[in-house]
Amino acid sequence: MQTIILLFFSILVFGFLVYYVFHVIEIPILRFHDSEFSAKIISETRKLTNRYFPTIWCFNQHLMLFLLMFRENRAKRFPYDQIEHLEMKDGGTTGLAWSGIQSVNHKDKTPIIVVFHTISGDEQDVKGTVSHIRKTYNWIVVVCIRRGHGNLPLTKPIINTMGSTSDLKEQLDHIRKKFPNKPLFGVGISAGSGLLARYLGESGKKSLFRAAVAVSPAYDIEKAFHRVHPVYSKIMGQRMINYFLKRHYDSFSKVKGTEELLRVKTLGEFQDKLHSVSGFKDKETYYKNSNPILVADQIQTPLLVLNAADDPICVNQNVLENLHWLESLKNTIHVHTKRGSHIAFFEGFTAKSWSDQLIGEYFQTVLKLI
Template sequence: MRIMQTTKPVSENHPSVSYDNNASNQRLVESLRILSKPYRATPWLFNAHTQLIFYSLRKYGFQQRNESASLYDYHEQLTMQDGGLTALYWSGYDLPETTPTIVLIHTISGSPDSMAELVRDLGLKTGWRIVLCLRRGHGQLPLLTPRFNMVGCTEDFRGQLAHIRERFPDSPLYAVGTSAGSGLLVRYLGEEGGDAPFKAAFAYCPGYDTGTCFDNVHPRYSRIMAKKMVRQFVCPNESVLSSLRTADSLLTATDLGDLYQKLYELAGYDDYPSYDQNTNPMNVFEDIRIPLMVLNAEDDPICHINNLEPWRDRMKTMDNVILVTTRKGSHCAHYEGWSARSWSARLMSDYFKSV
């Protein structure tokens, strides 16, 4: 009989930690002192919206100061089987070949600039190599073929991973997926099962079921983000997408849920049910076999905490999964202290070094 463990927070600021109560999980959780201490959000970021706004402003600051230029010491473009273009952005590329590598999967509209803060923090806290897997059409990559997925493509990710492993065959691999990137990570891990090449993985602010999670995004953010996606990925590529019968409908998407429903043909599927069946991470979630930590904030306005509820009890029975939730933290923010440092990057780093 499985014994499920949920640590009741000592105070409202302490993380809640849920897991299957086996010896490995017990040892790991006990070794992570960060989980036994309160997470106190940055005082002057007084709610989820201010944390999210500050997160966006900090990303903009990295871009304006061109900090990415010194952070990423090597980048390369990869041509996929259909001619599409992805890229790898490396930080710590010249570290010894046996140095562990963290494979980072970015957010829904992520770029090397927008992910620079997390790349920097993970590098500083672990001393390891970081590689950002850039998806089609993101950053400065042109969309060369009519193929694009809001949450990424496991086929492309496999191609990127094969290249990473070829470059550094003796480097232990770890993985972080953030927001939409966590969906791609979970889908890949479920498809691969015990063959996944990672020693451990971390899903940060996942939305869980992609068939429903976009409908739970705060309405204002959902409209803003959908317009940004159309402006960034659809409008500049109308000539590339002109062969798609659904191309015009993408331009009229009103929110993220609407855009996701209309994206199936661009993602390479004949209809929405086929798209959902073959890309939804929760369809294969229970097939994950490697150690996985999941972090959600209860006040997240993008990936709402209600998305977790259908899966919470099942996650507690999976012997390789540890679920962490915090009362505050917003979406991919989790800033702490007066100087707004990343609590989540500290947790990721400690987890990888302890697992």
């Protein structure tokens, strides 16, 4: 009997390993406009052409998300050197969380990596990316904290889950004045990639970034938020209510439309009704001024875009609908993996972040070329 059980177990293990080798391990699919710049980036950035080995005990998209959230909740807070509060022109408050500025040589060309956090996050929910860049490259990192997020005071009852490019431009002007000689690189994580893409599209050739990376973007947010996996959509919808409205209820209680927002059930519904607390007259105006897809084809900055086909939040349909312009946008490389879930992209037995390693390698390659 024991022999039969052992044989059965061995067959299961062998079958699992065969499945992992042939259906999980992969070389990412790259889509790009053929150019000398893109060719050099691809040839010199190993992560783009090497095999991606998703964590063998955690390659399911839901397990990856669970592990990501578990780690974020259990990990110690990242010790930023300084958190600045910035007053915007309209009286609102945003923030900048700095790491690596305690001993800065203002004359050298050490880059500054500007990071944009997730939809209901702050400087702590991108601490894995920040920590990797600091430990591996010793570059300066600054996280742009959007109004209403983290521990920032809400000095004006206006929030936008996707962020505001007018706020971002003020933040970037502040960064540029502080470090006028250092090259800037941008990293957008999830919703942060939407803000980054919107800025890059609006700015065109005037963008302050030398290069940028967008991790798990949703593209057309008017469609994408209605495609989120139903379970996550309900969870995130309630998260939006608790994080923004209930936490800042004193500020929003007298704003028309707040009570209606408090009754929504999904993330898509929340986004469709967000205009009432975002300073826009209606849904159409909100999306016209916030949706990154409307200006994405105007991006001039070299850009690396990363999506996983099994992403349950920014689903694969969003990617497939936008390949036509992704493949034709100059100096843009789209990296498409089968596994990775939403912004997780765990690799190896210890579940390290493959995407964080790719971000660092990409910028390191760009630095050699500029």
